[in-house]
Amino acid sequence: MAPSTFKLNTGQEMPAVGFGTWQAAPGEVAAAVTHALKVGYKLIDAAYCYGNEDEVGQGMKAAFDAGYCKREDIFVMTKLWNTYSTRAELGLSKSLAALGLDYVDLYLVHWAVGMNPHGNDDKFPKLPDGSRDILWDHNHVATWKQMEGLVKTGKTKSVGVCNYSVPYLEQLLKHAEIVPAINQIENSPALPQQEVVDFCRAKEIHVVAYSPLGSTGGPLLKSEPVTKVAERKGCSPGTVLLSYHVARGVTVLAKSVTESRITSNLEIVDLDAEDMKILDSYSAGGNVTRFVYPPFGINFGFPDKLEGKIMPNSVTA
Numbered sequence: 142m143a144p145s146t147f148k149l150n151t152g153q154e155m156p157a158v159g160f161g162t163w164q165a166a167p168g169e170v171a172a173a174v175t176h177a178l179k180v181g182y183k184l185i186d187a188a189y190c191y192g193n194e195d196e197v198g199q200g201m202k203a204a205f206d207a208g209y210c211k212r213e214d215i216f217v218m219t220k221l222w223n224t225y226s227t228r229a230e231l232g233l234s235k236s237l238a239a240l241g242l243d244y245v246d247l248y249l250v251h252w253a254v255g256m257n258p259h260g261n262d263d264k265f266p267k268l269p270d271g272s273r274d275i276l277w278d279h280n281h282v283a284t285w286k287q288m289e290g291l292v293k294t295g296k297t298k299s300v301g302v303c304n305y306s307v308p309y310l311e312q313l314l315k316h317a318e319i320v321p322a323i324n325q326i327e328n329s330p331a332l333p334q335q336e337v338v339d340f341c342r343a344k345e346i347h348v349v350a351y352s353p354l355g356s357t358g359g360p361l362l363k364s365e366p367v368t369k370v371a372e373r374k375g376c377s378p379g380t381v382l383l384s385y386h387v388a389r390g391v392t393v394l395a396k397s398v399t400e401s402r403i404t405s406n407l408e409i410v411d412l413d414a415e416d417m418k419i420l421d422s423y424s425a426g427g428n429v430t431r432f433v434y435p436p437f438g439i440n441f442g443f444p445d446k447l448e449g450k451i452m453p454n455s456v457t458a
Contacts, residue, residue, distance in 0.1 A: 143387045143409045149322045150345045151299040153246065155216055157387045158407055159184030161351060161396035162197055169398040174200025179209045180404045186325075186351075186394050187240065188220035188251060189232060190264050194239035202241055218247035220303060221288070222264060226255035226279060229287035233296055247322060248297035250288060252435070253309050255279030281309065282316045289319045301325070307340045314344065323392075325349040330385060330423040331361055331430040338389065349392040352433055354382050360430075366423045370416045380408050385420055388412040 146154040160177040162170055162185070170193045174185060178201065187197045201217075204210055219240065225232030233248055255276035260266020266274035288300040301323035302313070314320065324341050328334055328350035341348050355361035362378045371378045379402075386393035387409050395406035412420075 143384065143411050144390075147347055147390065147392060149299065149347050150320055151322050153216070153299060153322070155247075155323070155347060155349075155392055156182070156184040157392055158182070158383065158409060159186050159216075159349070159392060159394045160403070161186045161394035162193060163188065163191055163351070163396060165191075165193060165396065165398055167193065167196070170196035171200035171203065173398040173400075173403060175203045175207070175209070176400050177403050178204035178215065179207070181407055182403075183210075183214065184216045184218075184392070184394075186218055186349075187236070188222070189225070189236050189239075190220070190222040190251065192264070194219065194236055198239060198241035212242070216246045217242065218249060218301075219245055220249040220251040221284070222251055223254045223256040224258050224260070224264060224266065226250075226276070226281075226284045227258060227287075229284060229291060230294070230296075233291055237296060244296050244298065246298050248288065248291060248300050249323070249325060250281070250284055250300075250302045252304050253279075253281035253284075253302070255281075255284070282313055285313055285317060289317070292319065301346075305337075307336055310337075310340060310344070310346070320344060321346050323347045323349050325351060325394075327352045327431060327433045328386065328391065329353050329355050329361060329382065330364075330366065330420045331355050333421070333424050333429075338391065342390070347392065348390075349394065350386045351394045353386060353393050353395070354379060355430065361423075364423060366419045370412070370419050373416060373419075374410050374412070376408070376410050377405070379406070380410055381412075381416075381420070384409045384412050385417070388417060 144157050146156050149155055160182040174197050187194050219236045221229055221232045257266045257274040260274040268274050291297050299322040301321040303325040305324050324346050326334055338348050361367055367378045367381050370381045383393050383395055397403050
């Protein structure tokens with residue numbers, strides 16, 4: 142039977158399936174979050190840069206008020222954005238205010254990238270040529286040291302990272318007093334990132350997958366490996382793609398604002414070794430596809446593009 146939770150290195154129990162709020166349209170988020178909590182989701186994923194933490198907070202409050210769940214029954218995580226990489230406590234305080242919470246269960250470094258905190262935009266500062274206003278001397282380990290300090294404030298129960306490749310994780314762990322609880326990465330049969338998953342497992346860093354379906358209208362849902370497993374299991378291709386992660390010991394984030402789909406995304410089926418072999422055939426021979434490329438102006442942290450290199454001046458020895 143597929144697990145319903147995974148234990149983090151902090152001792153916390155993280156649900157195997159979470160509700161994602163990235164790219165949800167304004168005005169639709171609050172109701173979606175309320176419905177998610179009503180039908181049984183226990184993990185809510187948010188981020189400052191999504192610009193909808195206030196709606197996420199409204200949706201949670203409505204669920205609490207309706208008696209669908211209590212704050213202590215759910216796991217809430219949000220993320221430090223790049224323009225706050227030198228001001229982690231301020232970033233967390235702003236997120237808590239928007240969410241209407243006293244604490245989050247997990248606070249994450251969104252990217253190991255710093256952007257100008259005094260630029261022409263709070264979230265997405267740009268240079269005159271239109272490129273992102275990057276801090277090229279950014280030290281992501283210094284940001285992590287600030288994150289470690291936040292645990293002592295009680296405003297977050299634990300800390301973790303997002304979008305970290307193996308070279309960045311290796312750097313961080315050389316200097317870390319607290320091992321990240323999780324690494325949230327883009328993950329699907331089209332982008333299994335097995336080297337990252339294996340490294341995290343060896344270091345007891347739990348992996349959380351976003352964009353599990355690839356992309357809207359992408360090829361994964363209609364691909365032969367996925368439809369073949371769906372036929373074997375008597376379920377939808379979407380259920381197969383979500384179940385793929387749980388079978389790997391990975392938490393998966395499902396995103397939708399449609400009530401029926403929010404509900405159906407909680408359905409996880411047990412995948413056996415043969416099912417996983419079929420799904421792994423999608424990326425056989427290096428046939429990998431990444432769907433999320435933030436316009437940072439660099440091929441940041443992606444082994445398939447960066448060949449294991451790291452961003453210049455990203456850390457001091």
